[in-house]
Amino acid sequence: MIIPVKLKKKEDRSYKIIVEDGLIDRIPSLLNYGVRYAVIADSKVGKLYGQKLVKRLGKKAKLFTFPHGERSKNLFTVEALCKKMLKENFDRHDCIIALGGGVTGDIAGFVSSIYMRGIPYVQVPTSLLAMVDSSVGGKTGVDMEEGKNLLGTFLQPKAVYIDPLLLKTLPKKHFVNGMAEVVKYGCIKSKSLFRYISKNYEKILTLEPKPLNKIIVQSCKIKRDIVEKDEHEKLGLRMCLNFGHTIGHAIEKLTDYTILHGEAVAIGMVQMCRDKRLTELLKKIGLPTKIPKGIKKSHILEVIKKDKKKKGKKIMHVLVKKIGKAILK
Ligand SMILES: NC(=O)c1ccc[n+]([C@@H]2O[C@H](COP(=O)([O-])OP(=O)(O)OC[C@H]3O[C@@H](n4cnc5c(N)ncnc54)[C@H](O)[C@@H]3O)[C@@H](O)[C@H]2O)c1
Ligand SMILES: [Zn+2]
Structure with a gap:
C-alpha cells in the first residue's frame, strides 16, 4: 500500500509512505537519496535489524547506535552521533536512515536537519507508535532537562518505509x-x-x-x-x-x-x-x-x-x- 503525502510550498517536498510486510528487505532497492547511508538506530534495534540492513546496503552504509530509551533523546546523543558521522566522512551528499521507534526517529530527524546544514533522511519505523504517528509529519527533536521535545525542527523525510512484520519483536x-x-x-x-x-x-x-x-x-x-x-x-x-x-x-x-x-x-x-x-x-x-x-x-x-x-x-x-x-x- 502506497500513501502519498503532498506538500508543496517553496519546493516539492512530497513523499511516499509505503506499508508492506517484509519491506525491510526491499529497502536497498528503493533508496536513491544519497551516495552513502548513515543508519541510526538504538542499541536494541541496531542489534535486531540494523546490522542486517547495513549488510544488505553494502559498503555505502554504516550503522550508528546509541543507548535505547527516552533518556537518550538529548543533545549529547545528537553530538555523539554527529561526531561519529564526521569521523566516517559523511557529508551533504549522503542520507540518514532513522531505523527505530519514535526516540530514534526524533533524534535522527533532528541530526538530519542540522548536520552540515541539513541532509536528507528516510524513516524506517519499528515500533507501533512510530509507524502510526511519529514517523509521519516531519516533527523532529530532543528533550532538555527542563522538559520534553523543547528543541526541534520541522523536516519532512524523503520517504517512510513501514514493515509491520518488524512488530513481532516489539515488547x-x-x-x-x-x-x-x-x-x-x-x-x-x-x-x-x-x-x-x-x-x-x-x-x-x-x-x-x-x-x-x-x-x-x-x-x-x-x-x-x-x-x-x-x-x-x-x-x-x-x-x-x-x-x-x-x-x-x-x-x-x-x-x-x-x-x-x-x-x-x-x-x-x-x-x-x-x-x-x-x-x-x-x-x-x-x-x-x-x-x-x-x-x-x-x-x-x-x-x-x-x-x-x-x-x-x-x-x-x-x-x-x-x-x-x-x-x-
Ligand atoms: N515526532 C513526532 O511527531 C512524535 C509523535 C509522537 C511521539 N514522538 C516521540 O516518540 C517517542 C516514543 O516513541 P516509542 O514509543 O517508539 O519509543 P522508543 O523509540 O524508545 O521505542 C520503545 C522501545 O521499543 C524498542 N523497539 C522499537 N522497535 C522495536 C522492535 N521492532 N523490536 C524490539 N524492540 C523494539 C526500543 O529499543 C525501545 O526500547 C517519544 O520520545 C515521543 O516524544 C514523536
Ligand atoms: Zn502522542
Missing part, C-alpha cells in the same frame, strides 16, 4: 502503548476505524497481518490528511492530534515519565470523552483508564496551567463528544 507493553494513538485517530476522525478496532482488537493484539496492516494504513492516512492541511500546526487542525495529550503530558510529568506516553494519553482521552465505549475499548486493549493513585485532579490542573502560561497560550481543549469527531474548545 507487548510497547505495542499496547502505540495502540493508544490508533484509538485516538478513531476518536478524533474516524468512527469506522474505532468500530473496526473494537471488533478486531484481539486479532490486532496477536499481530494478525490483515487487521494490523489495516489499522496502520488508516492511521497514517488520517495523520497524512491533517499534516497536508496544517503542516506547521498553525490552523488548529493539527491540534486535534493532541486529543488526550494535555492531561496525558501532565500525568507523564507527575509520574516522572515512569508511565508510557500512550498509557498517559489513554487516561487523558477518557477524561475528555464521555463515551463509555472508549473506556471499554481501552481496557480490552490493556491500557489504563484511571488517573494513577496518588495523583489528584488538582495536581494535573496545576501542571497544565503552568505549562500553558509559560508558552503564553490560552488553554485549548480537544473534546470528543461523539466518536469520530473532535472539537476544539
Whole structure:
C-alpha cells in the first residue's frame, strides 16, 4: 500500500509512505537519496535489524547506535552521533536512515536537519507508535532537562518505509502503548476505524497481518490528511492530534515519565470523552483508564496551567463528544 503525502510550498517536498510486510528487505532497492547511508538506530534495534540492513546496503552504509530509551533523546546523543558521522566522512551528499521507534526517529530527524546544514533522511519505523504517528509529519527533536521535545525542527523525510512484520519483536507493553494513538485517530476522525478496532482488537493484539496492516494504513492516512492541511500546526487542525495529550503530558510529568506516553494519553482521552465505549475499548486493549493513585485532579490542573502560561497560550481543549469527531474548545 502506497500513501502519498503532498506538500508543496517553496519546493516539492512530497513523499511516499509505503506499508508492506517484509519491506525491510526491499529497502536497498528503493533508496536513491544519497551516495552513502548513515543508519541510526538504538542499541536494541541496531542489534535486531540494523546490522542486517547495513549488510544488505553494502559498503555505502554504516550503522550508528546509541543507548535505547527516552533518556537518550538529548543533545549529547545528537553530538555523539554527529561526531561519529564526521569521523566516517559523511557529508551533504549522503542520507540518514532513522531505523527505530519514535526516540530514534526524533533524534535522527533532528541530526538530519542540522548536520552540515541539513541532509536528507528516510524513516524506517519499528515500533507501533512510530509507524502510526511519529514517523509521519516531519516533527523532529530532543528533550532538555527542563522538559520534553523543547528543541526541534520541522523536516519532512524523503520517504517512510513501514514493515509491520518488524512488530513481532516489539515488547507487548510497547505495542499496547502505540495502540493508544490508533484509538485516538478513531476518536478524533474516524468512527469506522474505532468500530473496526473494537471488533478486531484481539486479532490486532496477536499481530494478525490483515487487521494490523489495516489499522496502520488508516492511521497514517488520517495523520497524512491533517499534516497536508496544517503542516506547521498553525490552523488548529493539527491540534486535534493532541486529543488526550494535555492531561496525558501532565500525568507523564507527575509520574516522572515512569508511565508510557500512550498509557498517559489513554487516561487523558477518557477524561475528555464521555463515551463509555472508549473506556471499554481501552481496557480490552490493556491500557489504563484511571488517573494513577496518588495523583489528584488538582495536581494535573496545576501542571497544565503552568505549562500553558509559560508558552503564553490560552488553554485549548480537544473534546470528543461523539466518536469520530473532535472539537476544539
Ligand atoms: N515526532 C513526532 O511527531 C512524535 C509523535 C509522537 C511521539 N514522538 C516521540 O516518540 C517517542 C516514543 O516513541 P516509542 O514509543 O517508539 O519509543 P522508543 O523509540 O524508545 O521505542 C520503545 C522501545 O521499543 C524498542 N523497539 C522499537 N522497535 C522495536 C522492535 N521492532 N523490536 C524490539 N524492540 C523494539 C526500543 O529499543 C525501545 O526500547 C517519544 O520520545 C515521543 O516524544 C514523536
Ligand atoms: Zn502522542
